[in-house]
Amino acid sequence: MDKKYMAEPYKIKMVEPIAVTTREQREIAIKKAGYNTFLLDSDDVYIDLLTDSGTNAMSENQWAGLMLGDEAYAGSKNFKHLQQAVQELYGFKYVIPTHQGRGAENILSKIMIKPGDYVPGNMYFTTTRAHQELNGAAFRDVIIDEAHDPELNIAFKGNIDLNKLEKLIDEVGAEKIPYICLAVTVNLAGGQPVSMANMKAVYELAQKHGIKVMMDATRCVENACFIKHREAGYANKTILDIVKEMFSYADGCTMSGKKDGIVNIGGFLALNDGDLYQKAANLVVVYEGMPSYGGMSGRDMEALARGMYESMDYNYIAHRLAQVEYLGEKLDQAGIPIVKPVGGHAVFLDARRFYPHIPQNQFPAQMLAAQLYIESGVRSMERGIVSAGRDKDGNHHYPKLELVRLTIPRRVYTYSHLDVVAEAVIELYKKRDQVKGLRFVYEPPVLRFFTARFEPN
């Protein structure tokens, strides 16, 4: 525990072999996948850092819970366990299970947004903004400016800028803002946390104007651990105390259980307001299933409830953050341009500085992810212009951050795997001048990054 990088707080009971491929095989595979790492077969991947979403290793306690699935169509006891977990750990009154986070985003957007509304948030997230826009709202980014600077090393880069928020309220009127979407942590800023002080201030401002605050709780446990490590007054508090205080500054949350719920599938919408809950319960039967299972089976709700309790263990979450920090430090020491500080779920490579000769509309981050795969079999994900999509006039959004995400699944890889990843990135950096950009050969209309195809220029 006193080591700089805490050892794994678990023993390995079951192993899953992973593929070792040749460079030649990988060159064929990435071409077949249209230079999009989402389209690779997992059989062709050596170390899979595409995402931490649903890629977690469950504990023996969670696997045991799967055997206790109560698959009754209505009133499953596993739903009661999930409800108890949400009430005890997050402190919300009502819970609606959904098949994953975006199912909750769909319902929340539909019950709260009217066409012409504005939803302020601390940087967009792809699926979250898509649901807001599909329901007629315009997303407004009110994150602090510092979040858009990959080199600036500050403790709470996910914070909302209260002046920007107040200015938006003055400009459009509080009645046009159904809720503020506050993500903890901020995925696309690099997994950056929000401070407790900021959450409290946002909630107070929102209450003053009669606006609700809905948190995106997807990585709330990581955020809580950063608060414990970085914010004055929290060092001696438990993760549970911190999580509960965080959610005391919100009216509800959407949750992708596939991240900090430490499961492979599932999510929920949680609310405090009885009327809103009723509206959500009426919609969940249309899009997901009965309010007592939403999109989930009984066994999956049990695994999620158990995962939520496990996630409150400080050793678990401190080790997770240590793994990410370890990879970040190795890359930083080798002079690789990364987003600083290192976030909660991933190390983000700064493709603008990695390939400064490739213009943003030739997709430098997309190409960097493809090159990393060819070099090493490590799969990563583009988080730049391709992820950002187009505006309503059909022009590319040009995000300031053009990143490749090396995302660490929970309890899956060891420090040795991370050494291999670091060596591969360092090798690639030496050859950076030889690489050219990409162009689209197929571009889907929504959430294009999932299925777009490219070819080299």
Ligand code: PM9
């Ligand atoms: N995040 C991720 O890899 C998976 C989908 S995008 C490739 O980071 C936040 C902050 C997320 C998130 C998913 C969702 C949606 C909401 N908010 O994937 O639908 O990071 O469970 O959650 C992904 P679901």
